[in-house]
Amino acid sequence: MLELLAYDFMQRSLLAAALVGAVCSVIGVFVVLRGLAFAGAGTAHAAFAGVTLAYLVGLPPLSLAIVFGLATVWITGWVEEKGRMKLDVSIGILYTATMALAILFLGLMKSYNPEVYGYLFGSVLSVTSEELLTIVGLSVAVLGTILLLSKELYFIAFDQEMAAASGVPARQIFYLLLTLVALTVVISLKTVGAILVFAMILIPASTAYQLTHSLTQMTLYSMLIGTFCAVSGVLLSYAFDLPSGPSIVLLATSLFFLAVCCSPKRLHRIQAQ
Amino acid sequence: MTHPIIRFDHATFGFPGIIALEDVSLSIPESEFVGVIGPNGSGKTTLCRAVLGLMAPLRGTLRVLDCACQELRCHHRALIGYLPQKGMLDRNFPVTVLEAVMMGRYGALGLFRRPSRKDWDIARGALAQVGMDHHRASALGALSGGQQQRVFIARALAQQPRILLLDEPTTGLDLTAQHSVVELIQQLHRELKLTILMITHDINMIRSRVDRLVLLKTKLFAEGPPQEVLKPEILSQVYGKDLVITDKDFVIVEDYHHH
Numbered sequence: 078m079l080e081l082l083a084y085d086f087m088q089r090s091l092l093a094a095a096l097v098g099a100v101c102s103v104i105g106v107f108v109v110l111r112g113l114a115f116a117g118a119g120t121a122h123a124a125f126a127g128v129t130l131a132y133l134v135g136l137p138p139l140s141l142a143i144v145f146g147l148a149t150v151w152i153t154g155w156v157e158e159k160g161r162m163k164l165d166v167s168i169g170i171l172y173t174a175t176m177a178l179a180i181l182f183l184g185l186m187k188s189y190n191p192e193v194y195g196y197l198f199g200s201v202l203s204v205t206s207e208e209l210l211t212i213v214g215l216s217v218a219v220l221g222t223i224l225l226l227s228k229e230l231y232f233i234a235f236d237q238e239m240a241a242a243s244g245v246p247a248r249q250i251f252y253l254l255l256t257l258v259a260l261t262v263v264i265s266l267k268t269v270g271a272i273l274v275f276a277m278i279l280i281p282a283s284t285a286y287q288l289t290h291s292l293t294q295m296t297l298y299s300m301l302i303g304t305f306c307a308v309s310g311v312l313l314s315y316a317f318d319l320p321s322g323p324s325i326v327l328l329a330t331s332l333f334f335l336a337v338c339c340s341p342k343r344l345h346r347i348q349a350q
Numbered sequence: 351m352t353h354p355i356i357r358f359d360h361a362t363f364g365f366p367g368i369i370a371l372e373d374v375s376l377s378i379p380e381s382e383f384v385g386v387i388g389p390n391g392s393g394k395t396t397l398c399r400a401v402l403g404l405m406a407p408l409r410g411t412l413r414v415l416d417c418a419c420q421e422l423r424c425h426h427r428a429l430i431g432y433l434p435q436k437g438m439l440d441r442n443f444p445v446t447v448l449e450a451v452m453m454g455r456y457g458a459l460g461l462f463r464r465p466s467r468k469d470w471d472i473a474r475g476a477l478a479q480v481g482m483d484h485h486r487a488s489a490l491g492a493l494s495g496g497q498q499q500r501v502f503i504a505r506a507l508a509q510q511p512r513i514l515l516l517d518e519p520t521t522g523l524d525l526t527a528q529h530s531v532v533e534l535i536q537q538l539h540r541e542l543k544l545t546i547l548m549i550t551h552d553i554n555m556i557r558s559r560v561d562r563l564v565l566l567k568t569k570l571f572a573e574g575p576p577q578e579v580l581k582p583e584i585l586s587q588v589y590g591k592d593l594v595i596t597d598k599d600f601v602i603v604e605d606y607h608h609h
């Protein structure tokens with residue numbers, strides 16, 4: 078197994094997977110606690126529509142993915158804030174509309190382009206050095222921001238109005254969180270793909286949620302689980318010639334069910350009865 | 351009279367298409383304990399949110415701590431402790447009691463700064479003040495309603511506020527817990543000289559404890575010492591004719607009086 082690490086492409090994929098695993102699982106904690114799960118899923122599909130448009134007009138794929146992703150999260154946040162419409166309805170509409178756009182753009186392409194499908198299904202083993210650089214840059218930015226503002230992010234996840242009432246710029250922090258979600262989705266597109274990226278955000282955090290009563294511990298556990306699943310998923314996918322996205326996500330899902338069965342929270346409750 | 355710490359001047363507050371509080375003029379001096387009463391939907395919570403600067407006046411002005419608190423950024427926010435009307439707390443939310451109390455300090459700490467040793471001491475002290483220090487490592491969701499209410503009061507105290515806004519702090523608690531929470535609030539008022547606005551539906555419980563009562567029904571219907579506000583002719587205008595005052599000064603619904 079160790080000789081694998083001698084290959085450049087393998088080093089790149091493992092580093093990309095580890096970073097994506099860490100970023101997704103950390104932002105996932107705030108997404109889960111703030112109840113934004115569905116919003117993130119919508120963002121992933123919007124970002125993919127951005128990728129397809131970029132291929133169509135000949136721009137760097139991630140540039141338009143960021144534009145589409147940000148537009149979607151900000152609209153979602155604005156709708157939630159105004160409370161004019163139920164959030165699941167507005168996201169449902171955005172979600173399907175952006176998917177329709179993606180299919181439209183794919184149809185407009187003159188020829189079949191396998192690279193585009195890499196962004197839909199994830200192909201971590203084909204990550205290039207430039208892509209890795211983008212991933213590293215954005216990961217550092219996202220993780221750094223979370224580290225600097227973690228106490229505010231926890232507070233708005235717990236109770237946004239209370240946070241605003243005690244002098245935290247809650248609204249700005251909420252939009253910042255949405256922005257970080259969009260960036261995370263974009264970072265992860267190439268590795269796990271638009272369809273599965275949301276699993277990487279949701280599952281490690283939900284697994285950690287089963288295991289602890291403390292915010293700091295939940296974040297730590299989530300990050301460990303996310304990184305472990307991403308790296309092991311890549312190794313499994315290479316060893317058994319499986320697609321990387323599903324290997325990572327199914328590994329994470331198994332851990333999740335294991336955690337649900339052994340959850341100290343749940344066991345505690347059963348004992349109490 | 352001392353300089354008022356909160357001053358409404360013909361202030362009107364509302365939501366799109368709804369006036370929740372109209373033309374309120376009210377001055378509250380520092381260290382006063384004020385009870386706020388009124389029927390459901392009479393604008394009590396709106397009054398609190400206004401003081402917090404979460405709603406700007408549509409007309410008139412509101413000054414809190416000598417600052418027109420209409421700006422979200424107002425740094426005076428951190429000086430106002432708030433216990434919101436009971437919402438739905440997610441019992442599974444992973445937060446310990448001490449972590450929840452520490453959140454009260456985040457506004458005063460400012461962005462990027464981590465809680466220091468001193469902040470943890472303040473949070474522990476606030477927990478001790480509400481008699482919950484021994485629960486500091488428990489999961490917040492594992493506590494009873496009354497215990498959670500104490501923790502949230504501790505969170506407000508951890509802000510080291512000058513004003514404390516309490517929105518129905520005793521609703522949903524059993525009789526003994528209600529009593530002990532009210533005693534705690536009274537004690538905080540005495541010891542810390544806080545200015546307190548306490549919203550409640552329990553007129554009988556609050557009447558003997560506050561310096562002043564404010565009776566709302568979209569407008570400021572009456573305000574003054576409890577005995578001046580709790581008069582049959584005033585109460586019947588706000589709550590309807592069924593409310594009566596017994597010879598022992600209890601406010602009750604008439605039916606019970608007769609049976």
Ligand SMILES: Nc1ncnc2c1ncn2[C@@H]1O[C@H](COP(=O)(O)OP(=O)(O)OP(=O)(O)O)[C@@H](O)[C@H]1O
Pocket residue numbers: 365366368369370388389390391392393394395396397435
């Ligand atoms: N978020 C909101 N959007 C629109 N209208 C609102 C909102 N919150 C309150 N209102 C309206 O403002 C008015 C005053 O509400 P408020 O919550 O201040 O009443 P309250 O006295 O606290 O009532 P309760 O005793 O039930 O807590 C009500 O008519 C209510 O319908």
Ligand SMILES: [Mg+2]
Pocket residue numbers: 394395396435517
């Ligand atoms: Mg209310």
